Each structure stands twice: as C-alpha cells, then as structure tokens.
Amino acid sequence: MQMLYNSENYAVVHFEVDVAAPTGFPMLPDMPEGIALTRGGYEIVDKHARREIFIEGALAEHFKEGVQALISASPSDEDVDDYLAGYTVLAQQPVVLH
Incomplete structure (x- = not known):
C-alpha cells in the first residue's frame, strides 16, 4: 500500500498484492512453478462527499496512463x-471509520 496523492479534497x-501462482492449474500448463503474479488497484477517496472507489484491471490501467500524462504537464x-x-463520480461506497 502506497499513498500516491493527498489533498484537501482527495x-x-x-x-499491490503479490499472489502465488497456482500449481498444477490445467488452464496454465506453460506457467513455471513459483512465478509471482501481481494484483492490485487504486483506491480514490472523495473527502468532501465521504465516498470512495476501488478500481482495478483495465480501468486502473487507464487511470494510471491518465495520471502519467497529467504529471508530464506539471499540473497544479x-x-x-x-x-x-472524473473517477469519484463513480464512487458509491461510503467511507466509514471504525
């Protein structure tokens, strides 16, 4: 877990979680034993709306590419x-502290 951005609003x-590859899995006959897979995503929290979203897979890749393009432009x-x-519009999960 790594904090990437923290502002007054977001x-x-x-x-990123390392997952051990399954051994003897019939759908992956050519995968060497002991290979490490990576799984993860991004949690985006809207502090004012008290909502969060977790994105992974293709949407997370799209988010990452957009952030990289934004950073190259030295954004404010x-x-x-x-x-x-644009992503927190999708957020439905309320932020709950316990």
Whole structure:
C-alpha cells in the first residue's frame, strides 16, 4: 500500500498484492512453478462527499496512463483534483471509520 496523492479534497492509495501462482492449474500448463503474479488497484477517496472507489484491471490501467500524462504537464493541485473528480463520480461506497 502506497499513498500516491493527498489533498484537501482527495486521497489516492495504490495497492499491490503479490499472489502465488497456482500449481498444477490445467488452464496454465506453460506457467513455471513459483512465478509471482501481481494484483492490485487504486483506491480514490472523495473527502468532501465521504465516498470512495476501488478500481482495478483495465480501468486502473487507464487511470494510471491518465495520471502519467497529467504529471508530464506539471499540473497544479486543482488540475489533479479535476482529473480525480472524473473517477469519484463513480464512487458509491461510503467511507466509514471504525
């Protein structure tokens, strides 16, 4: 887990989990034993709306590419927040503290 961005409005955390490859799995006959797979995604929290979203897979790759393009343009905090707002529109999970 790595905090990537934290502003007054949003927080972004990257999760990356190493998963052991299954052994003797019939759909993966050419996969060497002991290979490490990676699985993860991004959690984006809208602090004002108190909502969060976890994205993974193709959507996470699209998010990552967009962030990289944004960073290459030396964005302001407002630019980054505007980009994140496009993803938090999808957020349905309330943020709950316990």
